[in-house]
Amino acid sequence: MPPLLEVRELHTEFRTGAGIVRAVDGISYTVEAGETVAIVGESGSGKSVEALSIMRLIPNPPGRIVSGEVLFDGRDLRKLPEEEMRSVRGRDIGMVFQEPMTSLNPVLTIGRQITETLEQHQGASREDADKRAIELLEMVGIADSRRRLRQYPHQLSGGMRQRVMIAVALACNPKLIIADEPTTALDVTIQAQILELMKSLTQKLGVAQIIITHNLGVVARYASRVNVMYAGRIVEAGTAEAIYHDPRHPYTVALLRSVPRLDQPRRARLDPVEGSPPDLTKLDGGCAFRPRCRFAIDKCATDYPKLESVGEKDHLAACFRSAEVAAARENTRESAA
Amino acid sequence: MRDQPGTTPLLEVRGLAMHFPITEGIVVSRKVGDVKAVDGIDFSIARGETLGLVGESGCGKTTTGRCILRLEKPTHGQILYDGKDISRLPQKELVGLRKRMQVIFQDPYSSLNPRMKVGDIIAEPIRVHGLEANPRRRRDKVRDLLSVCGLDPKFVDRYPHEMSGGQRQRVGIARALALDPEFIVCDEAVSALDVSIQAQVVNLLEDLRERFNLTYLFIAHDLSVVRHLCQRVAVMYLGRIVEMAESDELFDHPMHPYTQALLSAVPVPDPRVEAGRQFRPARGEIPSPINPPSGCVFHPRCPMAVDNCKKARPTLREMKPGHWVACSEVK
Numbered sequence: 001m002p003p004l005l006e007v008r009e010l011h012t013e014f015r016t017g018a019g020i021v022r023a024v025d026g027i028s029y030t031v032e033a034g035e036t037v038a039i040v041g042e043s044g045s046g047k048s049v050e051a052l053s054i055m056r057l058i059p060n061p062p063g064r065i066v067s068g069e070v071l072f073d074g075r076d077l078r079k080l081p082e083e084e085m086r087s088v089r090g091r092d093i094g095m096v097f098q099e100p101m102t103s104l105n106p107v108l109t110i111g112r113q114i115t116e117t118l119e120q121h122q123g124a125s126r127e128d129a130d131k132r133a134i135e136l137l138e139m140v141g142i143a144d145s146r147r148r149l150r151q152y153p154h155q156l157s158g159g160m161r162q163r164v165m166i167a168v169a170l171a172c173n174p175k176l177i178i179a180d181e182p183t184t185a186l187d188v189t190i191q192a193q194i195l196e197l198m199k200s201l202t203q204k205l206g207v208a209q210i211i212i213t214h215n216l217g218v219v220a221r222y223a224s225r226v227n228v229m230y231a232g233r234i235v236e237a238g239t240a241e242a243i244y245h246d247p248r249h250p251y252t253v254a255l256l257r258s259v260p261r262l263d264q265p266r267r268a269r270l271d272p273v274e275g276s277p278p279d280l281t282k283l284d285g286g287c288a289f290r291p292r293c294r295f296a297i298d299k300c301a302t303d304y305p306k307l308e309s310v311g312e313k314d315h316l317a318a319c320f321r322s323a324e325v326a327a328a329r330e331n332t333r334e335s336a337a
Numbered sequence: 338m339r340d341q342p343g344t345t346p347l348l349e350v351r352g353l354a355m356h357f358p359i360t361e362g363i364v365v366s367r368k369v370g371d372v373k374a375v376d377g378i379d380f381s382i383a384r385g386e387t388l389g390l391v392g393e394s395g396c397g398k399t400t401t402g403r404c405i406l407r408l409e410k411p412t413h414g415q416i417l418y419d420g421k422d423i424s425r426l427p428q429k430e431l432v433g434l435r436k437r438m439q440v441i442f443q444d445p446y447s448s449l450n451p452r453m454k455v456g457d458i459i460a461e462p463i464r465v466h467g468l469e470a471n472p473r474r475r476r477d478k479v480r481d482l483l484s485v486c487g488l489d490p491k492f493v494d495r496y497p498h499e500m501s502g503g504q505r506q507r508v509g510i511a512r513a514l515a516l517d518p519e520f521i522v523c524d525e526a527v528s529a530l531d532v533s534i535q536a537q538v539v540n541l542l543e544d545l546r547e548r549f550n551l552t553y554l555f556i557a558h559d560l561s562v563v564r565h566l567c568q569r570v571a572v573m574y575l576g577r578i579v580e581m582a583e584s585d586e587l588f589d590h591p592m593h594p595y596t597q598a599l600l601s602a603v604p605v606p607d608p609r610v611e612a613g614r615q616f617r618p619a620r621g622e623i624p625s626p627i628n629p630p631s632g633c634v635f636h637p638r639c640p641m642a643v644d645n646c647k648k649a650r651p652t653l654r655e656m657k658p659g660h661w662v663a664c665s666e667v668k
Contacts, residue, residue, distance in 0.1 A: 042531035043502075157622055187393035188558070192602035192618045214531065217561075217604030221611040240608040256606060258536040260561040263605045266584045267565055268543045272536030276501050 002074065003030035004175060004208050005054075010068030012046075012053045015061060019281035023049040025232035027068075028307070031176065036202065036209040038223035038240075040216065042255075044277055046232040047212045051178050055093065056085055073175065091121040094169030094207075096162070096198075098181035103165060104153040110137075110164050111149030117171045136167040141197060159190035166198060170205065177202065180212045195222060216259050220244060225314070228252050231278050231288035234307055238315035248310045248317035248325050250293045287319075295321045295328075345420065346381035347520060347552050348405065353378050353414035353424075354576075355400050359627065373626050374400040376576035377414070379653070384519075387546065387553040389567030389584070391560055393599075395623060396573040398556045402522045405554065406440055407431050418520075436466055439513040443525035445505030449497040455508050456493030459483070462515045482511040485548075487541055503534035510541065514549070524556045539566055560603050564588050569659075572596050575626055575634040578653065582660040592662045595619070595635045633664070641666045 012024040024046045031037045041047045052058050054070050056077065070077040077088060089095070097103040104113055114136055115129035124132065130149070137145035140163040153161055162182065169177050179198065183191035199222055202209050211223060219226055219240065226243045228236040228251065236249040247253045254273040275292035286301040287293070293300070299320055307318040310326075319325060356371040375397040382388045390398045404411045407423060416424040423434060442448040449458055459479045469475040480490035486507040497505055506526070513521055523542065527535045539562060545551060557563050563570055564584055571581040572593065580593040591597045598619035605611060619638045624630055630637050636646040645665060653661040 042533060159622055187623070188560070188602045189393065189598060189619045190622065192604075192616070195604075196616070196618060215604070216532070216606035217611075220606050220608045221604040244606065244608050255533060258533050259606050260536070260539070260565045261605055261607070262561045262564060262588060262600065262603050263607075263610060264564075265589075266567075269540050270536035270565060272540060273533035274537070276503060276534070277531070 002071070004033040004073060005031040005210075006069075006071040007050075007054065008069040008071070010050065010053055010070065011066040012049055012058055012063060013066055014049075014063045016281065021280045022232050022283065023063075023280065024053055025283075027229075027232075027234055029227050029234060029237060031208050031210060033175065034202075034206045034208050035225065036199075036211060036223050038219040038226045039210060039212045039229060040214065040219050040226060041229035042214055042277060044231075044280060045229040047229050048180050050229070051180050051210065051212050054178065055089055055095065057089075087121060090117050090168075090174075091172040092174055092176070094172070094174040094177045096165050096169050096177060096179040096182045098184050101153065101158070101161060104161060104168075106153055108152075109149065110151055110153065110156070113164065114149075114168055114171055117168055121172045132171070133167075136171055137164070139170070139201065140164070140167045141193075142167075158186055159194060162186060162190075162194050163197065166194070166201070170201065170207070173205070174207060176208045176210070178210045178212070181214070182211070183218070184213070184215070191218075198222075216256065228255070231280060231283060233288070233318065234316075235289065235319070236317045237307065238312070242312060242315045246311075246315070246326065247329070248315070248322035249289075249319045250295045250321075250325055251289045252317075253325060253329065254292070295319070295324055297321065345384075346417075347384045347386075347419060348554070349381040349415075349417040350401075350405065351379050351415040351417070353401065353404060353416065354412045355397070355404050355409055356412045370627055373576050373629060375404065375411075376626075376629070378573070378576075378578045380571050380578060380581060382520075382552055382554060384552055385546070385550055386569065387555050387567045389563035389570040390554060390556045390573060391558065391563050391570060391599075392573035393558060393623060395575070395626060397576040397626075398573050399524055401573070402440070402524050402554060402556050406438055406522055407434065432466075436516045437518055438520045438522070439516065439518040440522045440524060441506075441509050441513050441526040443528050445502055445509055445529065446497075448509055449505060451497055453496075454493065455483075455495050455497065455500075458497075458508060459493075459512045459515055462512060466516060468516065478515070479511075482514055483508075485514065485545070486511040487537075501534075502530055503537060506530060506538055507541065510538075510545070514545065517549070519550070520552045520554075522554045522556065525558070526555070527562060528557060528559060535562070542566065560588075560600065572599065575623065575629050577634060577663065578661075579635065579663045580661065581653065582657075586657070586660055590660075592656060592660070592667045593635075593664050594639045594641050594666075598638075 008028050010024055010027045014021045014023055039047045053065050111133050114133040118124040118129040134145045142148050142163055183194050223240050226240050227234045230251050236252045257271040258273050278288045290296045290300045305318045305320050307316045310317045310322045354377050355375040356373050358368045359370045360366040361369045392398050403409045411424050415422045456479050459482055460475050463469050463475055483490045488507050527538050555567050567584050570584050570587045571578045574595050580596045591600050601617045621638050632648045633646045633651050636642040651663045651665045653663045656662050
């Protein structure tokens with residue numbers, strides 16, 4: 001069976017004053033029905049642009065999807081007429097954004113935001129839509145849902161608003177939810193509540209999820225497969241287990257090492273990734289991580305390494321020296337032991 | 338009670354409270370209530386120590402920092418800085434104090450004036466305090482500060498928008514160091530940075546602390562960073578300190594139910610650890626500080642709450658040497 005979503009060689013660029021930025025520079029990956037895939041990366045890595053490209057929500061100008069295919073449920077979303085694309089958004093694919101205050105309409109009631117989706121996509125009557133909205137609010141854990149339906153977004157806390165966003169995203173029984181930094185603006189205890197809610201609902205309803213985040217802890221807790229992005233490309237992909245315990249790309253290794261961990265004893269100094277993120281207008285044909293990489297060789301300056309299998313079948317890394325990266329990690333582990 | 342033997346704390350806060358009045362009426366304004374942002378807290382910081390102040394939004398950690406810096410005049414309580422109570426000092430006597438205490442803010446985008454060059458931003462405090470009248474020597478000092486903070490001295494002629502977030506935060510740190518302070522309030526100083534850059538700035542702060550014998554109050558919501566940077570940590574909830582201990586002790590043996598819920602909510606970047614972890618999210622949401630719950634402010638969300646928690650406000654008790662907990666149910 002083909003995967004639910006297959007992204008093939010997607011390229012998205014932005015025209016800026018400083019030149020053309022290839023925000024997404026040839027990305028391919030798949031999402032199977034019902035699974036949770038994480039896209040992890042730092043600011044400017046292209047993770048959000050990639051998600052917006054799938055939904056064809058890139059503002060044009062300045063942005064443009066240059067090439068690539070987005071096969072969803074057997075159709076190439078890039079070839080659909082805008083009319084049909086609109087029915088995919090919200091019905092087949094739900095979205096949850098970072099900032100629930102700006103992504104909910106401030107002048108519509110909570111109820112209207114949900115019923116609007118239902119009426120648009122499912123042709124539900126006002127009455128049925130209202131009933132379903134109450135069900136949905138209860139499902140996402142909002143008590144007193146009848147009263148809440150008549151309230152406006154500003155009357156709700158950040159956590160409540162994010163619950164409403166999830167209710168809207170789930171309203172039409174989508175097959176896939178794209179969640180872009182869904183809990184970044186929330187406090188930790190609320191973040192945990194929202195993530196647990198998303199996990200239990202997607203499992204119960206069999207919805208696949210793409211979680212876009214910079215938080216490596218969130219990825220470890222919720223994703224089964226992980227794509228690590230750097231400067232517009234996927235540099236490593238694999239199961240969560242492989243990415244965290246057998247990383248093969250120097251960026252993944254450095255990133256994991258730089259994160260302070262709550263479960264490890266205090267050490268006053270951390271291991272940062274040295275240097276700064278690259279200027280995306282000045283990328284050349286070589287590997288973008290090269291200036292910060294301690295494994296870099298001459299070849300890295302001229303050729304871009306392909307995303308290739310390293311060992312296990314679903315574990316991919318885009319590095320000429322992935323074997324050395326693995327060996328070096330083994331060595332440090334032994335010397336530490 | 339919180340002094341380590343043989344050391345006088347650089348800073349001691351006693352019963353600090355900051356209540357902001359809520360008023361109604363435009364012509365005749367009258368007070369209708371208070372936001373109890375900080376509601377009676379005690380702690381001290383020894384010279385050369387880093388104390389972490391953690392909690393979720395609205396817990397009062399930033400207001401605490403602002404009171405200590407005397408950017409706010411606290412409603413009650415004392416702030417003893419180097420033995421002297423500064424909580425009631427009038428504005429003009431604060432000038433001398435400002436040289437000794439500085440602050441690093443969260444957002445390197447909004448805390449630097451976009452129309453000033455980096456060199457002028459860093460030189461401004463030196464100029465304002467009239468510390469170095471000679472412009473040439475002032476410029477040398479600025480260059481020095483830049484390189485101490487890991488930036489190229491050539492950056493003096495740049496504008497903030499020409500720099501990355503990490504570089505800007507280093508400028509903010511250089512500005513804080515310009516007056517050779519002894520105490521710095523770091524208010525979410527690394528929160529806006531990407532992980533790879535965050536670790537660089539954490540290391541810089543630690544290097545500077547050793548090199549200049551600095552004392553930090555490190556205010557943050559990211560518990561993982563706090564564990565690694567701070568020697569001691571105080572956890573705040575709705576304007577009160579609920580637990581305080583040495584860093585490793587607090588994170589390995591949290592005793593207050595709120596601290597436990599907070600720690601269990603933070604995901605660890607390791608799928609094997611996560612798979613085996615017990616997860617106990619706190620119920621509900623943080624109540625409003627306008628009408629905080631009676632007794633223990635955490636009782637409506639607390640899994641251990643008993644009837645008495647609604648009535649009596651728990652005080653900090655020392656359950657183990659140096660480990661203070663404000664919960665009557667912790668035995």
